[in-house]
Amino acid sequence: MSEHDVQLYKKLRRGEKEALEQMYDKYSKLLFSFSFKMTEEKQLAEEIVQEVFIKVWTQKSSYDETKGKFSSWLLTMTRNTVIDHHRKKREIASETATKEMTEDPDPSVEDQVEWKEKRAVVKKAISQLKPEQQKVITLFYYQGLSQQKIADSCNLPLGTVKGRLRLALKHLKTTIQDIEQNGGIIHE
């Protein structure tokens, strides 16, 4: 968490509206883009982001500095909110989501440096994984599928999904660290 985020979060906890607005300006595009990637519906993506900001404002969820970066906490909360929504939706059993026009006409993330840098690194790292590892990570993390569906999509026995996923994630993490330290040269 950057120094600025620390100050901002403290102000927010004291109920300063400007702090929430600044946080919105800084993170809303990242959270909206992430939420959209998971839901593929703009209106739903907005609802999710709204729910996240309400949770932050009302302190229903509170950030603990010892548990990692502030931005990662926001993303995790967004992911959990999407999953929670999917869970409720599953009960209504609707399959109407259609993919909307997704790309930003200006695919730059210059307004959020951390996002820009991390995105470049993670993209590069994912591209260096085997296709089946990329797939298992996408199905698990972004689509939030059940173990059974991941097994079906990847032609894996149900019992091996967790192991494959952990292996793929570990490989990804090592690759990310390598890229960050050595500019992308993978040392086997």
Add this chain to the structure above:
Amino acid sequence: MSDKCTHLIDYVNGQLTDTETKEFEAHFKTCSTCEEELNEIRALTDDLGFDVDPVEPPPEMKERILSAAFAEKAPVESQSSDGKKPIAVGSTTNKQEQHIQKRKKKANWLIPAMAAALFLSLIGNIYTVSQLGEPDDVAIEPSITVDSLVQRLNLQPAAETIPFQATASFVNKDHYQQLVVEAEQLSQPEDTQVYQVWLLKDGEPYRAGTFTPAEDGSGISTFDIDPEMGYDTIAITIEPDETSETPEGDIVLVEEL
């Protein structure tokens, strides 16, 4: 490894039924393997969220979301209906900072005054004490009254480390005045401890009444008071029990009237 360990992925992705979720959570408390694996998955996915292509949110989204958030209860601030600025310690503007420093000075100055009052003063002239949850001795005749708000103010924490917030409202009733104290973020008092509201005049404390907070740290209490008494300060202390006739505990919130 238990059978339940196989549910970890579905738990993380919210794919379990309510019953299965409860069963898994019960299992999770006793299974170090699941705990380690969950922590590992969380740590390993920490950066993944950044790998998204930017999508421009609708331009009106900001207004919609902030309005929706601000319509909810703020985390700590006491919203006052008379337009008074809520307590905003450490705010960015000079004006607010000056305001706060002034407030702090007042609060610090009042503490020795109250402490002195503890030793010098015996209980005197309590007009009435009534509180929620305790039946009044006298039955109240049902009648229609037109209430009017006389004054509403935010109580200031007596120390920077105190997170409590409270407002005090003085409401004119037909023949008397009612004091309504609403507090938030209160910590639960220990054992027999209670929160006690005091009204002071020239440093002499009068016990207004006692309350304990709800589970969520909020508390509300109403007291009937005599407007003729001309109180100049209101304070809340934590008392060892509800029998304190003069303040014995620490002041947590205070404000001049």
